Amino acid sequence: MRLPDAADILEAHERINHLIHRTPVLTSRQLNKITDCRLFFKCENFQKVGAFKFRGASNAVLSLSQEQKRKGVVTHSSGNHAAALALAASMNGIKSFIVMPETAPGVKKNAVKDYGAEITFCKPTLKAREETCRIIMDREGATLIHPYDNFDVICGQGTASLELLQEVPALDIVVAPIGGGGLMSGTSTLIKGINKKIKVIGAEPRNADDAFRSFKSGILTPSVNPLTIADGLLTSLSELTFAIIRKNVDDIFTVSEESIIQSMRLVWERMKIIIEPSSATVLASVIENPDFFRNKNTGLILSGGNVDLGRLPF
Amino acid sequence: MRLPDAADILEAHERINHLIHRTPVLTSRQLNKITDCRLFFKCENFQKVGAFKFRGASNAVLSLSQEQKRKGVVTHSSGNHAAALALAASMNGIKSFIVMPETAPGVKKNAVKDYGAEITFCKPTLKAREETCRIIMDREGATLIHPYDNFDVICGQGTASLELLQEVPALDIVVAPIGGGGLMSGTSTLIKGINKKIKVIGAEPRNADDAFRSFKSGILTPSVNPLTIADGLLTSLSELTFAIIRKNVDDIFTVSEESIIQSMRLVWERMKIIIEPSSATVLASVIENPDFFRNKNTGLILSGGNVDLGRLPF
Numbered sequence: 292m293r294l295p296d297a298a299d300i301l302e303a304h305e306r307i308n309h310l311i312h313r314t315p316v317l318t319s320r321q322l323n324k325i326t327d328c329r330l331f332f333k334c335e336n337f338q339k340v341g342a343f344k345f346r347g348a349s350n351a352v353l354s355l356s357q358e359q360k361r362k363g364v365v366t367h368s369s370g371n372h373a374a375a376l377a378l379a380a381s382m383n384g385i386k387s388f389i390v391m392p393e394t395a396p397g398v399k400k401n402a403v404k405d406y407g408a409e410i411t412f413c414k415p416t417l418k419a420r421e422e423t424c425r426i427i428m429d430r431e432g433a434t435l436i437h438p439y440d441n442f443d444v445i446c447g448q449g450t451a452s453l454e455l456l457q458e459v460p461a462l463d464i465v466v467a468p469i470g471g472g473g474l475m476s477g478t479s480t481l482i483k484g485i486n487k488k489i490k491v492i493g494a495e496p497r498n499a500d501d502a503f504r505s506f507k508s509g510i511l512t513p514s515v516n517p518l519t520i521a522d523g524l525l526t527s528l529s530e531l532t533f534a535i536i537r538k539n540v541d542d543i544f545t546v547s548e549e550s551i552i553q554s555m556r557l558v559w560e561r562m563k564i565i566i567e568p569s570s571a572t573v574l575a576s577v578i579e580n581p582d583f584f585r586n587k588n589t590g591l592i593l594s595g596g597n598v599d600l601g602r603l604p605f
Numbered sequence: 606m607r608l609p610d611a612a613d614i615l616e617a618h619e620r621i622n623h624l625i626h627r628t629p630v631l632t633s634r635q636l637n638k639i640t641d642c643r644l645f646f647k648c649e650n651f652q653k654v655g656a657f658k659f660r661g662a663s664n665a666v667l668s669l670s671q672e673q674k675r676k677g678v679v680t681h682s683s684g685n686h687a688a689a690l691a692l693a694a695s696m697n698g699i700k701s702f703i704v705m706p707e708t709a710p711g712v713k714k715n716a717v718k719d720y721g722a723e724i725t726f727c728k729p730t731l732k733a734r735e736e737t738c739r740i741i742m743d744r745e746g747a748t749l750i751h752p753y754d755n756f757d758v759i760c761g762q763g764t765a766s767l768e769l770l771q772e773v774p775a776l777d778i779v780v781a782p783i784g785g786g787g788l789m790s791g792t793s794t795l796i797k798g799i800n801k802k803i804k805v806i807g808a809e810p811r812n813a814d815d816a817f818r819s820f821k822s823g824i825l826t827p828s829v830n831p832l833t834i835a836d837g838l839l840t841s842l843s844e845l846t847f848a849i850i851r852k853n854v855d856d857i858f859t860v861s862e863e864s865i866i867q868s869m870r871l872v873w874e875r876m877k878i879i880i881e882p883s884s885a886t887v888l889a890s891v892i893e894n895p896d897f898f899r900n901k902n903t904g905l906i907l908s909g910g911n912v913d914l915g916r917l918p919f
Contacts, residue, residue, distance in 0.1 A: 336877045398874065556914060560712065563650045563910035565877040596877035600870060605914050 294535050295442060297484025300449035300477060307349040307447060310382060314338050314451070316458045321561045326577050328584045331462070332558075333455040336566050336596025340402060342523075343451050343474055343594050344375035344438070350447030351436045352379045360385050365433040367391070367413075367420035370399030371523060371595050372438035377408035388433055390423045392416075396522070396599040417526075439473025440529035449477025455590050456482065462489050464584065466573040467592040469493040469502040469543065470524035472532025474594060479539030493536065493543040494572035496520075496551060501527040503543045506536065520548055520604060523569035523595065544583075546575035552604045554578060558593075565596045568604075608849050609756060611798025614763035614791060621663040621761060624696060628652050628765070630772045635875045640891050642898045645776070646872075647769040650880050650910025654716065656837075657765050657788055657908050658689035658752070664761030665750045666693045674699050679747040681705070681727075681734035684713030685837060685909050686752035691722035702747055704737045706730075710836070710913040731840075753787030754843035763791025769904050770796065776803050777901040780887040782908050783807040783816040783857065784838035786846025792906060793853030807850065807857040808886035810834075810865060815841040817857045820850065834862055834918060837883035837909065858897075860889035866918045868892060872907075879910045882918075 317332045335343035352364065363386030366376050373389045380387035387408040391400065392415035403410055411427065413419040428435055436444065451474075452465060467478040479491045495502050499517030505528055513527035528536065555571035558564060573591040577584045631646045649657035666678065677700030680690050687703045694701035701722040705714065706729035717724055725741065727733040742749055750758065765788075766779060781792040793805040809816050813831030819842055827841035842850065869885035872878060887905040891898045 341877060559879055559914060563655060563879040565873055565879060600873060600917075600919050603914075603917065 292531060292534065293442070294538065295446050295449070295480050297481050299446045300453055300481045303350040303443070303446035304450040304453055306353050307346060307450065310349045310379070311346055311450070312338050313454060316455060317562060317564070319562050322557065325557070326584065327581065328577065328586055329588045330577070331455065331459045331588065331590045332562070333451055333590060333592050334564065335451055336564060336570060336593050340371065340374040340378050341595055341597045342371035342375065343448055343592070344371040345379060346450050347444035347447035347473060347477070348372065348375035348379040348436065351441060351443040352376070352383055352385060354443045355434060359434045362432040362434065363387060364436045365390070365424055365427045365431070366436045366438060367424045368438050370395045371597060373408070374399060374402040374406060376436055377403050377406035381407045386433070388427045388431060390420055390427065392420065396597070396602070398599050399597055402597070438526070439471035440531050445473050445476045445480070445532070445535070447477070448474045449481040451592055452478045452481045452590070455592070456485055459588070459590060461588055462590045463587040464490045464492060465590040465592070466492045466494050466576055468521070468524055468569050468572045468594050469495045470569065471526035472502060472528045472536055474592065475540065476532045476535040478592060480535060483539045490541045491539060492576065493540055494576040495543055495545050496524055496572060497545040497547055499524050500545045502536065503545050505533055506540065506543050509537070521551055521569040521572055523567065524572065544576040544580055546572050546579055550575040550579055556605055565598060566593050567595045567598045570594045570596070606845060606848065607756070608852065609760050609763070609794050611795050613760045614767055614795045617664040617757070617760035618764040618767055620667050621660060621764065624663045624693070625660055625764070626652050627768060630769060631876060631878070633876050636871065639871070640898065641895065642891065642900055643902045644891070645769065645773045645902065645904045646876070647765055647904060647906050648878065649765055650878060650884060650907050654685065654688040654692050655909055655911045656685035656689065657762055657906070658685040659693060660764050661758035661761035661787060661791070662686065662689035662693040662750065665755060665757040666690070666697055666699060668757045669748060673748045676746040676748065677701060678750045679704070679738055679741045679745070680750045680752060681738045682752050684709050685911060687722070688713060688716040688720060690750055691717050691720035695721045700747070702741045702745060704734055704741065706734065710911070710916070712911060712913050716911070752840070753785035754845055759787050759790045759794070759846070759849070761791070762788045763795040765906055766792045766795045766904070769906070770799060773902070773904060775902055776904045778804045778806060778898065779904040779906070780806045780808050780890055781906040782835070782838055782883050782886045783809045783850070784883065785840035786816060786842040786850055788906065788908060789854065790846045790849040794849060797853045804855045805853060806890065807854055808890040809857055809859050810838055810886060811859040811861055813838055814859045816850065817859050819847055820854065820857050835865055835883040835886055837881065838886065858890040858894055860886050860893055864889040864893055870919055879912060880907050881909045881912045884908045884910070
């Protein structure tokens with residue numbers, strides 16, 4: 292199993308640079324004051340499809356062979372990866388087949404439909420998703436682009452921290468959310484490959500803490516029916532993302548549902564930008580661990596901004 | 606009664622430039638597609654205190670005499686002007702006294718308190734506000750900085766469109782919300798002073814349409830107990846703002862409560878930024894008048910982003 296390195300991510304960035312938005316890095320004096328540290332928010336909520344997932348999907352699609360491109364791509368996803376793959380495929384004239392749980396937020400279902408994908412709904416279990424995917428692969432010959440257990444996807448996700456580091460080289464710490472570990476794998480690979488002194492921290496909901504438990508025990512331990520408002524972080528690590536995270540990540544901080552909601556509200560109110568609960572875990576980890584972050588230059592990856600406004604927690 | 610001209614606004618910009626944020630001008634391909642026109646959003650929701658009002662308040666405070674600065678400033682406001690004056694005053698070492706209606710949103714009350722102002726609450730009527738203000742002026746010798754019926758405030762508000770025009774010179778139309786008319790007065794003075802060919806349109810809630818009725822009849826006609834979700838636009842024009850608007854504004858479009866809410870939701874969902882209902886009137890005016898805006902380069906002033914997240918309309 293080859294793990295990606297920083298050079299792979301630099302290559303991915305060249306490959307996808309013409310497709311992606313270079314998202315802004317925002318600061319907030321009010322949030323610096325509240326947290327007593329200097330925060331640099333990499334705003335992937337402003338990325339195409341409203342999430343960093345467009346980076347990985349674009350890199351995966353552009354890395355296909357001509358034959359693979361002709362037959363199309365398929366994936367299962369709780370939402371943002373689905374929209375990202377649908378858009379990346381259609382921007383490159385490629386068919387996409389998306390398997391989604393029936394329970395996905397309406398705003399995410401609509402986005403995928405708008406990007407021209409063929410959607411198949413299934414029960415909200417990993418087993419149902421994988422089986423439905425398999426049926427479509429057999430029928431269409433489409434290539435599976437897994438949301439995170441995929442080398443090219445991971446390299447694409449790492450390009451967000453590349454841009455962050457280009458803009459703010461003097462970072463002490465970088466924090467990214469952990470769900471399936473694709474973003475964290477790309478982030479940690481890039482950061483440690485460029486500057487080993489920068490600490491890389493994962494932020495994970497305490498209610499879906501498979502990465503934390505796996506990281507501490509050294510044994511890959513998937514979550515069983517996790518329940519968190521951070522609906523992008525319900526998935527568990529794969530062998531690949533676990534191997535990368537064990538190698539590169541300094542620590543994983545788990546956060547409560549209350550501090551996820553509080554952090555999301557703080558960002559909305561103070562920064563006037565919309566982030567989804569999964570994104571809020573990074574600020575929550577700062578707020579729950581003030582001593583660790585005090586006075587540090589901290590980069591926070593805001594992973595996305597796709598929220599169902601009809602179901603807000605406040 | 607001297608009316609301001611574009612040179613006054615250029616001077617104001619030089620005066621306040623070191624205090625204000627140069628807010629971004631954002632675009633959205635999705636909203637361009639929905640409206641069939643090219644929209645340029647001047648994002649005053651990212652201004653200090655979360656609203657354009659900081660521009661006018663800063664210009665007014667910096668235009669005071671030394672003697673006036675020593676005695677402090679006073680105002681009555683439904684919220685954003687209050688926060689703006691409190692911050693502009695404190696940044697310049699000046700005392701501020703703020704008269705607020707008891708009914709103002711909690712988030713706005715807290716902001717004013719945080720900026721170090723002395724708050725006096727009153728009943729939510731213009732009469733109660735003015736009387737309370739008068740008492741404080743008599744007691745403290747403080748200078749009244751009216752939210753919009755003030756030459757220097759108007760010139761400060763006009764600096765937002767100056768920056769918009771610097772960034773996007775080829776505009777066909779500029780739309781700004783109308784409440785008391787301060788923003789519209791500054792906007793229209795600057796735009797018409799620089800390029801008479803650009804159409805200047807006011808956006809007003811149909812439920813608080815005093816400017817529309819005054820503009821059409823030629824007779825200043827204040828609103829009586831208007832009720833709209835656009836809580837920044839409840840106030841009525843003054844003699845000064847009416848005179849400026851009659852001279853410079855091409856037309857006023859009124860918009861329904863439904864389209865204000867729909868437009869606010871569109872901006873939140875598609876652009877991932879928080880705007881308050883008053884700001885949403887400008888996009889609502891585009892959506893309600895598709896023929897007028899079709900294919901036009903349209904500048905929209907997003908006036909602010911201070912929303913009480915506990916009382917959302919969706």
